[in-house]
Amino acid sequence: MKDDRELQNLIGYYRDQGAPGDQQMLASLLREAQEISGGVLTGQVLDTICAAYQMKETVLRAMIRRIPSLKYEDAPHSLEICSTCGKARELIRLVESEFAGRPGCGFTFRTTGCMKNCRKGPSLKWDGELYSQADEALIRRLAGLAKQKS
Numbered sequence: 138m139k140d141d142r143e144l145q146n147l148i149g150y151y152r153d154q155g156a157p158g159d160q161q162m163l164a165s166l167l168r169e170a171q172e173i174s175g176g177v178l179t180g181q182v183l184d185t186i187c188a189a190y191q192m193k194e195t196v197l198r199a200m201i202r203r204i205p206s207l208k209y210e211d212a213p214h215s216l217e218i219c220s221t222c223g224k225a226r227e228l229i230r231l232v233e234s235e236f237a238g239r240p241g242c243g244f245t246f247r248t249t250g251c252m253k254n255c256r257k258g259p260s261l262k263w264d265g266e267l268y269s270q271a272d273e274a275l276i277r278r279l280a281g282l283a284k285q286k287s
Contacts, residue, residue: 141185143173144170144173144174144182144185144186145185145189147166147169147170147173148166148185148186148189148190151163151165151166152189152190156190157190157192157196160200163197163200164200164204164207166186167186167197167200167201167204167207168206168207170182170186171207171208176208177208177209177210178201178207178208178209178210179209179210179245180210180245181237181245181246181247183197183198183209184247213243213244213283214243214244214245214263214264214279214283215244215245215246215247215262215263215264215265216232216244216245216246216247216261216262216263216276216279217246217247217248217249217261217262218232218246218248218249218259218260218261218271219248219249219250219251219252219254219258219259219260219261220248220249220250221250221251222251222255222258222259222260224258224259225258225259225260225261225271227273228259228261228271228272228273228276229248231273231276232246232276233246236276236280242280242283242284243280243283243284244263244279244280244283249262252267254267254269257269257270258270258271259271259272261275261276263279
């Protein structure tokens with residue numbers, strides 16, 4: 138995904154500039170990350186930055202609150218898709234291309250390990266509730282509900 142490569146490039150660049158130790162550089166990284174992710178920082182973007190710099194998300198959220206130009210979408214719903222199931226690859230591509238990281242989509246997204254529901258796969262969890270034999274229609278229905286409520 139193009140945005141992922143751009144974010145990784147930004148993380149590398151700002152690491153060379155002193156981030157995360159230099160808060161000005163970290164703030165600049167957040168501004169640019171917000172720009173490439175559609176005008177809002179998402180949980181997925183913060184997770185990527187935190188993992189790269191081995192820092193806690195609470196540090197970034199505190200910085201976001203102090204800088205008025207930074208916007209964080211705290212999505213009310215979460216979607217997890219089992220990444221070990223070969224049947225789920227198309228679903229993951231669908232979510233990544235049409236929903237994940239987009240402002241206003243109403244949910245955060247991440248892939249997970251095995252959900253121990255292989256015979257009924259592909260499996261996903263929406264707000265922690267397990268759905269079996271998931272398909273594109275289910276994802277679109279859940280995403281539509283999330284958008285209505287957000």
